[in-house]
Amino acid sequence: MQSYVGVGVTPGRVVGPVRIMPPALSAPPAGESLPESAEGGTTAAEAAAAELKSAAAQVKAELLDRAGRATGDGKDVLSATALMATDPMLIKAAVKLINAGSSAQRAIWDAGNDVAAMLISLGGYMAERSHDVLDVRSRIVAALRGVPAPVIPDSDEPFILVAEDLAPADTATLDPAKVIALVTAGGGPQSHTAIIARNLGLPAVVAARGVMELAEHELVYVDGAQGRITTEPGDAELAAAAKWRMQSSQLGTFDGVGQLADGTRLDLLANVGGAKDAVAAAAANAQGVGLLRTEFCFLGHDTEPGHDEQVAAYKGVFDAFGGKKVVVRTLDAGADKPLPFLTDSTEPNPALGVRGYRTDTTSPGVLARQLAAIADAAAQSSARVWVMAPMISTAAEAAGFAALCTAAGLSTPGVMVEVPSAALTSRHLLEQVEFASLGTNDLTQYAMAADRQLGPLATLNDPWQPAVLALVQATVDGAAAQARAAGNGAGPKPVGVCGEAAADPALAVVLAGLGVTSLSMSARAIPAVSAVLRSVTPAQAREVAQRAVAAASASEARALVRAELPILAELGL
Amino acid sequence: MSERTAIIASRVGLHARPAAIFAEAAGDLDIEVTIARLGEPAEDALDAASMLSIMGLGAEHGEVVVLRAQGPGSEEALEALVRILETDHDA
Numbered sequence: 001m002q003s004y005v006g007v008g009v010t011p012g013r014v015v016g017p018v019r020i021m022p023p024a025l026s027a028p029p030a031g032e033s034l035p036e037s038a039e040g041g042t043t044a045a046e047a048a049a050a051e052l053k054s055a056a057a058q059v060k061a062e063l064l065d066r067a068g069r070a071t072g073d074g075k076d077v078l079s080a081t082a083l084m085a086t087d088p089m090l091i092k093a094a095v096k097l098i099n100a101g102s103s104a105q106r107a108i109w110d111a112g113n114d115v116a117a118m119l120i121s122l123g124g125y126m127a128e129r130s131h132d133v134l135d136v137r138s139r140i141v142a143a144l145r146g147v148p149a150p151v152i153p154d155s156d157e158p159f160i161l162v163a164e165d166l167a168p169a170d171t172a173t174l175d176p177a178k179v180i181a182l183v184t185a186g187g188g189p190q191s192h193t194a195i196i197a198r199n200l201g202l203p204a205v206v207a208a209r210g211v212m213e214l215a216e217h218e219l220v221y222v223d224g225a226q227g228r229i230t231t232e233p234g235d236a237e238l239a240a241a242a243k244w245r246m247q248s249s250q251l252g253t254f255d256g257v258g259q260l261a262d263g264t265r266l267d268l269l270a271n272v273g274g275a276k277d278a279v280a281a282a283a284a285n286a287q288g289v290g291l292l293r294t295e296f297c298f299l300g301h302d303t304e305p306g307h308d309e310q311v312a313a314y315k316g317v318f319d320a321f322g323g324k325k326v327v328v329r330t331l332d333a334g335a336d337k338p339l340p341f342l343t344d345s346t347e348p349n350p351a352l353g354v355r356g357y358r359t360d361t362t363s364p365g366v367l368a369r370q371l372a373a374i375a376d377a378a379a380q381s382s383a384r385v386w387v388m389a390p391m392i393s394t395a396a397e398a399a400g401f402a403a404l405c406t407a408a409g410l411s412t413p414g415v416m417v418e419v420p421s422a423a424l425t426s427r428h429l430l431e432q433v434e435f436a437s438l439g440t441n442d443l444t445q446y447a448m449a450a451d452r453q454l455g456p457l458a459t460l461n462d463p464w465q466p467a468v469l470a471l472v473q474a475t476v477d478g479a480a481a482q483a484r485a486a487g488n489g490a491g492p493k494p495v496g497v498c499g500e501a502a503a504d505p506a507l508a509v510v511l512a513g514l515g516v517t518s519l520s521m522s523a524r525a526i527p528a529v530s531a532v533l534r535s536v537t538p539a540q541a542r543e544v545a546q547r548a549v550a551a552a553s554a555s556e557a558r559a560l561v562r563a564e565l566p567i568l569a570e571l572g573l
Numbered sequence: 574m575s576e577r578t579a580i581i582a583s584r585v586g587l588h589a590r591p592a593a594i595f596a597e598a599a600g601d602l603d604i605e606v607t608i609a610r611l612g613e614p615a616e617d618a619l620d621a622a623s624m625l626s627i628m629g630l631g632a633e634h635g636e637v638v639v640l641r642a643q644g645p646g647s648e649e650a651l652e653a654l655v656r657i658l659e660t661d662h663d664a
Contacts, residue, residue, distance in 0.1 A: 080593045080624065083600075088623040115625060125588060126628055133625070 001232045004208045006183070007458045008227030009194040011528070011573045012203025013244035014160070014180045015233050018218045019153040021163035025138050025145075028105035034098065048104040049095045053086075055104075055143035059136065060085040066154055077132075084136045090115050105144050112137030123303060152179075160222055162211050165455075166193045176200045181222040183229055185211045186455040189462060189500075198503055201524040205229060207458035225573060247572040254526045256285035258519070261537045266512055268530055269325070269520040271498055275316030281523040288325035288384075290437065290520020291498035292317055294370070298331060304366055310373035311380075318381035326383045327437065327498070327520070328374055329416065330367055332356050332390040351445065356391025356416075357401060371408035378410070388414040388437055393421045395428035402432050416498075418442035423471040426478030427485070430493050438475060438516070440499025444468050463501035464554040469510065472497070473549055476515040496520060505532035505573050506561050512538070513545025528573055535567040575647040577640050578611060579658040587632040591662045596624035598657055604644045606654060611637040621654065 034044040042050075063082035067075050084090065090111055097107035116130040116137075135151070142149040152161060158180045165186040166174075174196070182204040187193045189206060197204030203224030211229060214220065221233035221241065230237060258268035269290035270281035274297075278289060297305055297313045305313075318326055333355060347353040360367045371387065378385035389401040392415040405413035417423050418439035426436060440463045445452045447467050450460035462468075479492035496518035501507050503525035509532060511519060519529065536544070544564050551557035562568055583591040599606050599621035607618035608627065618641060619626040632638055638658065640651050 076590055076593075080589065083593055083597060083624045086600075087596075087625045088600075088620045089625045118629065119625070122629060122631070126631075129628065 004229040006205040006208025011225035019159040032103040032106040198522040207455040267518040278317040278320035284523040314377035318383040322382040357389040386412040398432040430482040440501035513541035577651040
């Protein structure tokens with residue numbers, strides 16, 4: 001029995017067979033040419049072309065087979081991708097290169113590049129299809145090499161997916177009915193894999209060194225809360241998995257009222273990325289949207305989307321939450337979310353670069369137009385629309401953003417607190433805007449100077465780090481100071497948390513104790529957070545929070561809080 | 574050379590599913606069919622069996638395209654393809 005340890009990102013205990021997602025393929029050597037000659041009467045070029053067409057046909061057949069077993073959007077995507085594999089434009093271009101002397105692998109590699117570039121140049125929907133062309137190209141090259149394609153394995157039975165890391169594109173083919181847990185050797189607790197796992201409610205462990213050496217079909221036990229993978233599971237592990245199945249069905253659903261043990265309210269809202277997410281979150285009784293990521297409207301576009309397109313996109317979300325609060329985050333481009341028309345990919349340090357609100361200085365007008373579209377959509381809906389800007393570092397920026405909101409007719413401007421300076425000077429920021437929302441993912445990254453996406457830095461990138469908790473406290477204290485200085489009898493302005501930290505039930509208690517006024521998370525995480533919050537009084541939460549902030553390390557903070565919350569063990573969290 | 578015009582009926586235009594359905598049907602034929610916008614020279618016409626080429630054409634809802642083919646069965650083939658283009662696959 002062997003154990004692998006990583007960072008647990010979503011709780012859950014399961015036993016299942018391992019399926020490994022093969023690592024990405026490397027490009028064939030540049031300029032690789034045809035072999036000397038072929039057998040029989042064929043030339044090397046004829047043989048290579050035949051090999052290529054055969055590999056392409058094989059890929060098409062495999063994709064059509066998968067499409068046959070898929071439904072809805074997945075079926076359409078797989079069918080269209082299948083057609084791409086033998087598309088005359090792609091194959092003819094590759095054969096031309098073969099006739100000019102390239103090997104089959106190099107020819108399809110280069111032809112794939114050219115076709116993808118052509119699609120990108122068309123912008124919009126076509127540009128997005130370039131990913132599909134490159135995916136098909138990978139599959140054809142894999143077929144030519146006789147190795148498995150670097151895609152999520154097809155399986156008849158449920159399995160535990162083990163990969164180096166997962167990209168946003170991989171999730172399109174991730175079937176939650178088949179994948180029962182996610183384990184990655186790389187990545188960190190706030191990487192895409194973690195976000196995907198939370199969205200799908202899948203137990204997940206990231207930054208688990210060594211897991212790529214597990215054998216295909218090997219049975220393992222995964223404990224998402226503990227961050228542990230164990231081989232040769234025995235009776236104890238099987239019993240734990242059975243107990244989890246029972247406990248997670250007991251967690252049930254959220255009744256729409258976020259509160260502590262004495263009835264003190266603490267609203268639980270959802271983080272969403274578009275209308276589809278919003279509808280699902282509303283069905284789960286989320287009390288509103290604490291973070292509407294607006295990038296969905298802009299990603300994959302070559303140029304800025306038009307007013308009407310934006311209005312329709314935002315209205316789709318507002319309509320799912322009529323009469324409820326929806327907090328819209330304006331465009332957060334840059335770093336891991338580059339947009340060709342807005343951000344400069346040649347920056348040496350994108351995370352410290354012109355991103356978020358800062359793009360308004362280098363590309364003025366985009367933000368104003370986005371705010372106008374948000375206002376237009378808000379006017380056509382009954383949702384209570386608040387707006388906040390990402391990457392605000394100073395009170396002057398907050399004031400600038402507030403002015404833009406006023407000009408657009410939006411009455412409740414706020415700021416994201418993710419840059420440490422904003423947390424430390426929140427008193428001045430809240431003089432200019434109406435609310436603050438802590439983006440703990442990036443706040444942790446900047447406070448700990450640790451890239452969110454790097455596995456080796458996973459322990460630093462932990463919102464339990466006492467320094468991060470201290471920054472949350474500073475933000476709340478600043479709100480109180482601003483209210484006192486304003487002296488008009490109004491209480492402090494709202495300070496919410498919309499980072500992944502809010503989804504951790506134990507950390508949610510700490511945040512409540514520090515004075516955070518609302519929590520926003522993946523809708524799937526709400527029932528567990530609600531259950532744990534209801535087990536503590538405000539006084540208990542405050543006591544636990546102060547001890548956590550005073551702890552000397554993240555693990556000490558986590559351990560002492562977990563020790564005070566027996567409900568976590570009862571619920572298997 | 575047989576020639577037929579068709580008006581794109583699908584609401585999204587000749588993208589995505591409609592393009593895939595059309596290209597697949599054209600690919601199943603024994604003869605070669607080309608597609609071009611009405612008014613564009615025949616020598617610039619695209620291979621109707623290439624979904625990628627058709628996507629690049631970007632024909633919108635309501636636009637008129639010209640299909641060309643030659644050889645036995647081209648009249649029937651073009652008739653079938655015109656029917657596909659003039660069906661709203663998003664309905």
